[in-house]
Amino acid sequence: MNKLLKKTLKILLPIALGAFVLYWVYRDFDFARACQVLLHEVDWGWMLWSLFFGVMSHVLRGWRWRQTLEPLDARPRRNDCVDAIFISYAANLVLPRVGEVSRCGVLSRYDSVPFAKSLGTVVTERLLDTLCILLIAAVTFLLQMPVFMRFFEETGTKIPSLMHLLTSVWFYIILLCGVGVIVLLNYLLRLLSVYDKVKGVVMGIWEGVMSLRGVRNMPLFVFYTVGIWACYFLHFYLTFFCFDFSSHLSFLAGLVMFVGGTFAVIVPTPNGAGPWHFAVITMMMLYGVSATDAGIFALIVHAIQTLLVIVLGVWGWLHVMLVHRR
Numbered sequence: 378m379n380k381l382l383k384k385t386l387k388i389l390l391p392i393a394l395g396a397f398v399l400y401w402v403y404r405d406f407d408f409a410r411a412c413q414v415l416l417h418e419v420d421w422g423w424m425l426w427s428l429f430f431g432v433m434s435h436v437l438r439g440w441r442w443r444q445t446l447e448p449l450d451a452r453p454r455r456n457d458c459v460d461a462i463f464i465s466y467a468a469n470l471v472l473p474r475v476g477e478v479s480r481c482g483v484l485s486r487y488d489s490v491p492f493a494k495s496l497g498t499v500v501t502e503r504l505l506d507t508l509c510i511l512l513i514a515a516v517t518f519l520l521q522m523p524v525f526m527r528f529f530e531e532t533g534t535k536i537p538s539l540m541h542l543l544t545s546v547w548f549y550i551i552l553l554c555g556v557g558v559i560v561l562l563n564y565l566l567r568l569l570s571v572y573d574k575v576k577g578v579v580m581g582i583w584e585g586v587m588s589l590r591g592v593r594n595m596p597l598f599v600f601y602t603v604g605i606w607a608c609y610f611l612h613f614y615l616t617f618f619c620f621d622f623s624s625h626l627s628f629l630a631g632l633v634m635f636v637g638g639t640f641a642v643i644v645p646t647p648n649g650a651g652p653w654h655f656a657v658i659t660m661m662m663l664y665g666v667s668a669t670d671a672g673i674f675a676l677i678v679h680a681i682q683t684l685l686v687i688v689l690g691v692w693g694w695l696h697v698m699l700v701h702r703r
Contacts (some may be wrong), residue, residue, distance in 0.1 A: 396650075398651025410673065423471045424616065424619050427619070431676065431685055436610060441598060446500040448593075449490075449498075457488055460697040461696075462695030464480060470647045474645065477496070477503070498500055513635075514639075517632045527663050602691055633660055634661060636651050638656050641656040650683075653675070654679060657674070658675050659671075661675075
């Protein structure tokens with residue numbers, strides 16, 4: 378019963394956290410206006426381009442992952458790596474961060490890739506992603522420092538006075554999200570402690586982490602890495618042109634919101650639901666978009682991008698099963 382309760386809480390708590398933040402952000406929202414925009418005012422041509430780059434970001438990530446597996450004498454099918462990526466993002470909608478484990482399980486089952494080694498390459502990938510987003514964030518912060526300062530002031534995360542912090546509702550939302558991140562880190566540490574008890578797993582993970590040194594075509598690896606993050610950005614930025622009220626926003630404005638949204642999805646909620654909306658809406662308002670229009674943008678874009686994740690996850694699962702039944 379105790380284990381069942383823990384598993385249930387791992388699923389329900391992220392959903393509850395995301396639902397709470399969504400409720401607070403959209404508590405007085407005009408959903409009728411959002412429906413009108415969705416049905417009659419979205420430029421679906423730009424949306425399709427956005428979705429294309431969303432798919433390509435996953436494809437490039439799958440190809441790059443295969444590169445890091447090759448030094449470990451593991452050569453899974455390229456399609457299997459891509460399908461595993463599709464499945465992993467869909468799995469994260471059910472339980473945040475479980476996708477990293479599920480994609481290793483796919484290759485273990487269908488391509489006989491040792492689970493521990495592939496998990497090590499995922500750790501390497503996450504470290505590289507962290508460096509990439511920190512670099513992008515640093516450059517963006519330097520280019521748009523006044524906007525970030527205003528964001529901190531608007532959300533109560535600047536520290537002008539303790540009383541101001543304690544009376545800011547946004548501060549408590551951010552605090553709650555921070556608690557969620559701490560819970561996630563605690564879960565990951567516990568997960569690693571379980572792996573540590575299995576003979577050979579730690580060495581397998583370490584071997585996977587060090588696989589980056591043996592990548593045969595480093596220029597191609599760098600190309601994939603740049604391509605992944607360029608596709609991530611275009612997946613988000615091109616949605617600006619889907620709406621009249623956001624089409625005027627600049628490239629730099631897109632970078633600011635992209636960075637803010639990327640950090641927001643660290644909070645363990647399904648696909649960043651709640652924290653992502655909060656970050657994007659607040660930053661969009663700093664660029665002169667009304668609260669209602671910013672809320673419509675975040676709601677529609679996130680819903681469509683989440684639907685894409687689900688469709689790709691179902692496709693990846695069906696495709697990998699059908700291929701290996703032949």
